[in-house]
Amino acid sequence: MNPANKLTLARIMLIPVFIVFFAEYPVRLADSNAFIQFLNQYGTYMAVGVFVLASATDKLDGYIARKYHLVTNLGKLLDPLADKLLVSVALIMMVEAGMIPAWMAFVMIGREFIITALRMAASAQGIALAADRYGKWKMVSQVVAITAVLLNNYPFQWLTSLRVDSFLMVIAVMMTVMSGYHYVVKNVKLLI
Template sequence: MVEAVLNKRIILTNINIPNILAFIRLFIAPIMFMFLVNRDLFANIHPSWLDFLAAFLFVFASLTDFFDGYIARKFNQITQLGKILDPLADKMLTLAGFLGLMMLDRANPWAIYLILTREFFITGLRVAAVSENKEISASFLGKIKTITQMFAIGFLIMNWPGGTLLLWLAVFITLYSGYEYIKEYLK
């Protein structure tokens, strides 16, 4: 009986707006990916509309990333689940975007490889830090990295000029911010 009450309390503690927003990102990522890579399912829709739908979903999901962090900090709704779920949802979204763009031949495979390798390595490092009760919060450069990646993905989805330049800028910032995270973890 006591265990059931405790389990219910743990579940209710983790159900908050920031975590719901992170779950929304997890849900949107495969739908956006589908619009990018399963164009044959939408034969009656012009590819530019599929790009627009994918870009809209990406921008919406990116906004949930901003708001979940803001709400969690502002209203003290930071949870252990959120500390793991938020970066995971971010990586699922960027993975969907970057892999979809690579499959559309709009993004250089080496750029995608370097970004995704760093992302998964640092996500694993952050999860390990949380399990050791260490705090590795996002640095200012980490936030710049995220914004640069989001702009690169958005530009590349819409096939706008400058997307490739933004992608390589994102590679550089991503790798350098990864170095900063490793330095912070080792302290």
């Protein structure tokens, strides 16, 4: 397995770590376990670090694969899957924690199902649909927005009373819809 694919697998393996750090544990467990108490107090910040680290590996594994000609079919499969899993898990847990409304997660995760279905249909016809720049911008906007929401508007709270994290999440939803629309319009004619 080449270094790019190892980074992609590391991104997938960081997802359970993110879940452990982000989860809110019952008070009765925290009272009897110092580590659980620590996680309840600081786990969200640790989850942010894991999320940012995992997100950064996306850029790095792609760079390594292209620069050293290590692009493989396994990498083509795992890389977008790792992205979708990471973002989807973060969104679902944020909905559970009451940090974002469920409709935002539904839109962002729904877009991924639509694009995946389109790619599968294309693949069945022997057509490989590559990611485009709109999808990359979408991913960046999602990572920035999710990070801002996880940090509960920090450090923006010191600069303004506006909820910059909420604004960034709305931008991420709009980028998600725009990139999905663009991708479908651009590629659906290849399948007809």
